[in-house]
Amino acid sequence: MTQSADSVTRRTRRIASRDRSTLADVARLAGVSSSVAGLVLNGGQGNTRCGPKTAEIVRQAARQLGYHPNHAARLLCGKRSHTIGLLVASAGDPLRSFLVEYLDTEVVKIGCHTMIGNTVISPSQFDYYIEEFARRGVDGVLCAVHHWFDVDRAGLLAHHPNTVFYEDPNVPGAAYVAVDRQAAMRLAVRHLAERGRRRIGLAVMTLSETTHLDRLQGYRSELAALGLPRDEKLVFNAEDFGPIVTRCDGVEHKWRFPGEVMGLVVDRLVRDHGADAIIAHDDFWAATLIKTLRARGVRVPADVSVVGYLNHYLTDWTDPALTTIDMQNEMAANAMVSMMQRMIHSGPLPEQERIQRVKPTLVVRDST
Amino acid sequence: MTQSADSVTRRTRRIASRDRSTLADVARLAGVSSSVAGLVLNGGQGNTRCGPKTAEIVRQAARQLGYHPNHAARLLCGKRSHTIGLLVASAGDPLRSFLVEYLDTEVVKIGCHTMIGNTVISPSQFDYYIEEFARRGVDGVLCAVHHWFDVDRAGLLAHHPNTVFYEDPNVPGAAYVAVDRQAAMRLAVRHLAERGRRRIGLAVMTLSETTHLDRLQGYRSELAALGLPRDEKLVFNAEDFGPIVTRCDGVEHKWRFPGEVMGLVVDRLVRDHGADAIIAHDDFWAATLIKTLRARGVRVPADVSVVGYLNHYLTDWTDPALTTIDMQNEMAANAMVSMMQRMIHSGPLPEQERIQRVKPTLVVRDST
DNA sequence: CTGAAAGCGCTTACAG
DNA sequence: CTGAAAGCGCTTACAG
Numbered sequence: 001m002t003q004s005a006d007s008v009t010r011r012t013r014r015i016a017s018r019d020r021s022t023l024a025d026v027a028r029l030a031g032v033s034s035s036v037a038g039l040v041l042n043g044g045q046g047n048t049r050c051g052p053k054t055a056e057i058v059r060q061a062a063r064q065l066g067y068h069p070n071h072a073a074r075l076l077c078g079k080r081s082h083t084i085g086l087l088v089a090s091a092g093d094p095l096r097s098f099l100v101e102y103l104d105t106e107v108v109k110i111g112c113h114t115m116i117g118n119t120v121i122s123p124s125q126f127d128y129y130i131e132e133f134a135r136r137g138v139d140g141v142l143c144a145v146h147h148w149f150d151v152d153r154a155g156l157l158a159h160h161p162n163t164v165f166y167e168d169p170n171v172p173g174a175a176y177v178a179v180d181r182q183a184a185m186r187l188a189v190r191h192l193a194e195r196g197r198r199r200i201g202l203a204v205m206t207l208s209e210t211t212h213l214d215r216l217q218g219y220r221s222e223l224a225a226l227g228l229p230r231d232e233k234l235v236f237n238a239e240d241f242g243p244i245v246t247r248c249d250g251v252e253h254k255w256r257f258p259g260e261v262m263g264l265v266v267d268r269l270v271r272d273h274g275a276d277a278i279i280a281h282d283d284f285w286a287a288t289l290i291k292t293l294r295a296r297g298v299r300v301p302a303d304v305s306v307v308g309y310l311n312h313y314l315t316d317w318t319d320p321a322l323t324t325i326d327m328q329n330e331m332a333a334n335a336m337v338s339m340m341q342r343m344i345h346s347g348p349l350p351e352q353e354r355i356q357r358v359k360p361t362l363v364v365r366d367s368t
Numbered sequence: 369m370t371q372s373a374d375s376v377t378r379r380t381r382r383i384a385s386r387d388r389s390t391l392a393d394v395a396r397l398a399g400v401s402s403s404v405a406g407l408v409l410n411g412g413q414g415n416t417r418c419g420p421k422t423a424e425i426v427r428q429a430a431r432q433l434g435y436h437p438n439h440a441a442r443l444l445c446g447k448r449s450h451t452i453g454l455l456v457a458s459a460g461d462p463l464r465s466f467l468v469e470y471l472d473t474e475v476v477k478i479g480c481h482t483m484i485g486n487t488v489i490s491p492s493q494f495d496y497y498i499e500e501f502a503r504r505g506v507d508g509v510l511c512a513v514h515h516w517f518d519v520d521r522a523g524l525l526a527h528h529p530n531t532v533f534y535e536d537p538n539v540p541g542a543a544y545v546a547v548d549r550q551a552a553m554r555l556a557v558r559h560l561a562e563r564g565r566r567r568i569g570l571a572v573m574t575l576s577e578t579t580h581l582d583r584l585q586g587y588r589s590e591l592a593a594l595g596l597p598r599d600e601k602l603v604f605n606a607e608d609f610g611p612i613v614t615r616c617d618g619v620e621h622k623w624r625f626p627g628e629v630m631g632l633v634v635d636r637l638v639r640d641h642g643a644d645a646i647i648a649h650d651d652f653w654a655a656t657l658i659k660t661l662r663a664r665g666v667r668v669p670a671d672v673s674v675v676g677y678l679n680h681y682l683t684d685w686t687d688p689a690l691t692t693i694d695m696q697n698e699m700a701a702n703a704m705v706s707m708m709q710r711m712i713h714s715g716p717l718p719e720q721e722r723i724q725r726v727k728p729t730l731v732v733r734d735s736t
Numbered sequence: 737c738t739g740a741a742a743g744c745g746c747t748t749a750c751a752g
Numbered sequence: 753c754t755g756a757a758a759g760c761g762c763t764t765a766c767a768g
Contacts, residue, residue: 020502022745033755038747050753071503072449073745075440076760083483091459092469094681101460104486113500114484115451118472125476132481134388135439287685294687313462314682317655319662390761401739406763418737441761444744 021065030054030061037062042069075137082112084340085133085141085160089149090120094312095282096144099166102333103142110341112139119145126151130159140340143169147211162343164336167211168355175343175354177335181211184325184360185218185279186225188307191323191362192277193226197305200228201275203236203265203285219279233273236265238281262292276304277368283308287318290367305368320366332358389433398422398429405430410437443505450480452708453501453509453528457517458488462680463650464512467534470701471510478709480507487513494519498527508708511537515579530711532704535579536723543711543722545703549579552693552728553586553647554593556675559691559730560645561594565673568596569643571604571633571653587647601641604633606649630660644672645736651676655686658735673736688734700726 027037036050040058050058061067075081084107088100104114115138117129126145130152133141140162145151153169165176185202192200202219206212216235223230238261262285269275270293280286286308290300298304300320308315308324315322335356343349395405404418408426418426429435443449452475456468472482483506485497494513498520501509508530513519521537533544553570560568570587574580584603591598606629630653637643638661648654654676658668666672668688676683676692683690703724711717 024745034746035748035755036753038745042746054753068499068503070444070745072440072443072505073760074747076438076444076745076762077747078760079747081440090469091472092465092467094465097460097462097465099460101458101486104459104484105489108486108489113504116472116482116484118469118476121473121476131436135436136481137440284685291685291687312681314685317652317659317682318685319659319687392761402762403739403764404737406761410762422737438761441744442763444746444761445763446744447763 020070021067022070023067025065026058026061026067029065030058032058041067042074080139080344081137083115083136083138084112085117085129085136085138086114087117087119087126087129087141087143087145087156089145090118091116093120095146095310098312099144099327099329099333102330103144103336106333106337107142110337119149119151127155130156134159139344140164142166142336142340147209161348162340164340164343166332166336173348173354175339175349177332177339177356177358179327179332180357180359181214182218182221184309185215186222187360187362188279188325189219189222189228190226191364192279192305192307192368193228195277195301195305195368197277198228199231199234199273199275200277200279201234201236201269201273202279203238203269203289204281205238205285207237208239231273234269234275236268238264259288262288265289266292266296266298270298270304277307278304279307280309283310283312283315283322283324286322286324286367287314290318290320290322301366301368307368311363315363315365318367323365323368324363326361326363328358328360388438389435390438391435393433394426394429394435397433398426400426409435410442448507448712449505451483451504451506452480453485453497453504453506454482455485455487455494455497455509455511455513455524457513458486459484461488461514463514463678466680467512467695467697467701470698471512471704474701474705475510478705487517487519495523498524502527507712508532510534510704510708515577529716530708532708532711534700534704541716541722543707543717545700545707545724545726547695547700548725548727549582550586550589552677553583554590555728555730556647556693557587557590557596558594559732560647560673560675560736561596563645563669563673563736565645566596567599567602567641567643568645568647569602569604569637569641570647571606571637571657572649573606573653575605576607599641602637602643604636606632627656630656633657634660634664634666638666638672645675646672647675648677651678651680651683651690651692654690654692654735655682658686658688658690669734669736675730675736679731683731683733686735691733691736692731694729694731696726696728 023034023037027034030037032054036054037058040050040055041062086100086103088096091100107114119125119129141156141160142164143153143156144166147167154171157163157171157174165174167178168176189200202216204212204215207216220230241261241264269278278289280289286306289306293300293304300306306322308322311324311326315324335358339349339356391402391405395402398405400422404422405426408418408423409430454468454471456464459468475482487493487497509524509528510532511521511524512534515535522539525531525539525542533542535546536544557568570584572580572583575584588598609629609632637646646657648657654674657674661668661672668674674690676690679692679694683692703726707717707724
């Protein structure tokens with residue numbers, strides 16, 4: 001064991017010294033000191049160390065030797081790591097995979113790299129990453145862990161001041177980007193009204209969190225704005241029918257929900273109260289609703305329109321294809337990273353810049 | 369600009385020195401030299417430097433000061449980075465997001481961390497990451513870039529010998545894990561035969577790549593093994609009907625394909641040649657096939673069974689839910705990381721251990 | 737069993 | 753405009 005560990009070290013060493021040349025090598029070849037070489041190659045724009053001719057000689061030498069600065073050495077001198085920690089429940093999560101991808105893209109755009117912190121593996125992972133990120137000296141942290149996971153967001157912010165959250169973390173002073181859920185519901189209601197729908201239902205998993213209350217408010221306010229009657233019977237809250245488990249402990253069963261719930265939705269909203277449209281909790285609910293409606297001989301959208309929420313892959317493959325709300329993940333990612341970038345450069349954001357809301361859009365397909 | 373860059377450096381410094389204590393701090397508090405402290409805290413198991421009592425004092429001091437080893441300093445001394453580069457076309461890619469997640473999980477299990485290399489952003493990204501990974505001293509690289517992207521896999525392997533690919537990279541000496549596509553097709557054919565299907569069709573996007581020829585072979589060999597007649601009319605190759613663009617230039621339109629193709633599949637296989645089952649190129653084809661069949665009044669599975677390939681999110685939400693082949697991504701990820709781990713510890717794998725095939729499984733839902 | 741010292745590759749005051 | 757030197761935080765021969 002010690003034997004093999006030793007041989008690894010030796011091999012690593014050899015590889016490192018074999019195919020990567022150092023600043024000293026370059027300086028020697030260029031006939032200058034390593035201070036000058038360093039300034040020319042890795043220094044900022046304010047290089048007054050040498051004239052352009054010397055600089056060119058140095059650059060030429062670097063090219064010849066295939067020189068690339070050693071990242072660890074620069075870090076040790078107090079330079080930025082150009083690494084961004086990305087905390088997420090799980091990277092493959094259907095609700096967040098687009099966001100993760102866009103975040104990475106934006107991070108690359110500002111010249112940094114993403115280090116994944118997959119926190120669903122175990123409850124202690126979140127705290128572990130707080131430490132690990134510190135050890136590795138990340139410049140900032142992006143936290144896109146679902147709000148229903150109870151992790152130490154305050155602790156994260158305390159250790160990593162340059163943190164930007166996706167969705168309100170409920171931590172004083174935290175910077176975050178959130179989707180405007182009220183606007184989302186207003187879009188959906190307006191669209192359905194334009195399609196001639198008068199009895200628009202809302203089916204959600206919970207109303208006990210403020211983010212979901214926002215939805216209810218947007219729904220109500222747009223109904224009012226359009227002069228449509230408000231009927232509380234058209235709001236379905238799954239919580240009224242027993243506990244709904246969507247929390248996950250493993251990756252596999254994470255996004256399941258009791259199929260019967262959709263039967264209940266149709267019973268209450270459509271059968272009992274004559275809804276002619278349903279705005280669903282998310283695309284998964286919407287897709288199942290469409291199946292349930294068909295099974296009961298209800299036509300979509302002729303009899304009942306269905307609107308989803310998320311705009312994930314499956315929307316094109318439901319039958320009919322699903323009209324849904326797009327979360328504008330690309331815009332959200334851009335906002336998050338640019339906020340973080342400003343924090344890295346200039347410290348804490350002034351209060352009025354700490355919160356940004358992204359306006360979702362409506363994607364019309366065939367279910368409305 | 370220089371002003372602000374300076375202030376950043378200063379701030380970083382201050383933070384670093386403020387809240388992170390060093391080995392010297394711990395040694396001072398424990399009353400030992402930093403050599404001993406280092407050995408106790410960061411040394412391997414073969415610690416014969418001091419007795420257990422001294423060791424405990426050191427550990428106590430470390431706890432008290434909240435000591436954590438500085439990653440950059442260890443790297444600079446030739447230690448492993450415990451960072452693994454993960455090359456992927458795009459992290460949010462529906463075809464690979466599960467694999468990415470499992471790879472990350474496995475990487476964490478061996479005590480390392482994942483650095484994402486999202487290569488779809490631009491063609492030069494792949495080569496860029498080869499360099500960047502080297503600069504950062506990754507211990508190994510996992511490459512899950514789709515085989516239809518033409519990237520310099522040989523160059524990757526040359527710079528990073530501890531690389532494991534997903535799917536055959538066509539590079540001599542490369543280590544890789546691949547799904548056994550022949551076995552996949554055999555599973556599908558056997559299952560359909562057991563359900564009483566006699567005219568089983570195969571609809572694929574291309575047969576010009578060896579991976580897809582494998583499918584054809586598995587399909588044929590199982591038909592033969594079961595004594596079912598072989599009818600070349602039941603094989604649909606989209607290439608016969610003009611070029612099919614599935615390559616992507618942007619994220620948005622990546623997984624689209626001409627909807628008319630599915631109409632052709634139904635025309636040829638079902639209408640013209642009486643297929644009573646179709647094994648589809650992937651779940652997306654399968655989902656669209658189901659919609660197309662319904663639109664033409666063909667019942668699934670009563671008249672025609674449909675089998676997908678991938679087992680991604682959408683399979684539960686097609687109507688009927690899709691029977692499909694599962695890629696066993698978790699197993700593949702485990703195999704890849706364990707191969708890489710062995711390479712990190714003991715160098716190149718012997719030839720017979722460089723290739724591993726994962727057996728896919730059949731997930732039966734309602735479309736068969 | 738333990739300490740003092742050199743070195744990893746870079747940056748940055750400090751002298752010239 | 754340029755070089756020699758100290759230092760970042762650790763590891764590891766080398767002396768005791």
